[in-house]
């Protein structure tokens with residue numbers, strides 16, 4: 001798929017929770033087709049310590065307005081600079097990068113996002129819902145401040161929430177939510193978030209015989225398959241997370257203990 005380097009105009013920057021920003025960006029050219037799970041490499045200008053572009057998932061796409069949205073959590077200098085962008089500023093993106101989630105065959109699917117790992121699940125829920133499937137989205141976080149825009153997912157899905165401190169939704173880890181009590185009804189499970197969370201979800205899916213795709217967030221540099229710093233070990237050898245991923249079927253990932 002062709003990649004583009006485009007300038008985008010910042011139309012909105014909303015701080016949706018402390019340290020989490022949604023940026024709505026209008027492309028100055030016609031947007032290409034973008035699929036759920038793909039990401040962009042963002043140029044961070046005026047940050048002396050940030051030389052490399054930063055990978056951020058595509059949160060939403062509006063082809064009518066010719067905009068994309070990004071959900072950014074501030075964790076360091078690069079994301080702090082991106083989150084400080086103001087309306088009217090310009091942001092340069094290399095996109096759409098990586099592969100994408102696959103469309104499920106069955107009717108009911110479960111999407112699980114932990115923390116900012118929920119970002120690719122909005123476009124995915126919209127996409128799957130538009131194909132007539134029943135979507136359940138499970139959003140997990142440490143506290144209520146990590147549960148970002150659940151109402152957006154509710155447009156396309158039934159939404160469940162877990163927080164580790166019990167400040168919103170069910171208290172506990174995502175895998176303790178009741179959605180997992182009757183997991184056999186799902187034909188596909190998708191997950192993105194911290195590795196331990198994805199591995200736990202992958203384990204439940206595998207034991208139940210349900211296909212499961214995860215989106216890995218390995219550290220990246222080039223984003224285009226050249227530097228090999230984002231390698232994931234798979235059953236067919238090393239693969240780049242930026243080009244061959246970020247989405248992998250868990251049956252293809254080595255070193256994921258799915259038996260426990």
Ligand SMILES: Cc1cc2nc3c(=O)[nH]c(=O)nc-3n(C[C@H](O)[C@H](O)[C@H](O)COP(=O)(O)OP(=O)(O)OC[C@H]3O[C@@H](n4cnc5c(N)ncnc54)[C@H](O)[C@@H]3O)c2cc1C
Pocket residue numbers: 039050054055056057058071072073074075076077078079080116119120216217218219220246
């Ligand atoms: C495919 C992909 C999609 C992503 N999508 C999003 C998204 O939609 N929204 C979002 O906010 N973030 C996303 N990330 C993570 C984001 O790229 C990093 O948080 C960002 O690059 C950190 O840059 P920084 O300069 O702010 O922090 P740095 O100064 O580079 O790092 C700050 C701290 O964050 C850690 N860190 C950096 N990158 C990662 C990572 N990939 N995973 C875990 N820890 C990391 C560093 O080890 C360090 O401890 C994604 C990453 C990948 C690979």
Ligand code: FES
Pocket residue numbers: 219220221222223224225226227228229230231240241242243
């Ligand atoms: S980030 Fe360079 S090969 Fe993936």
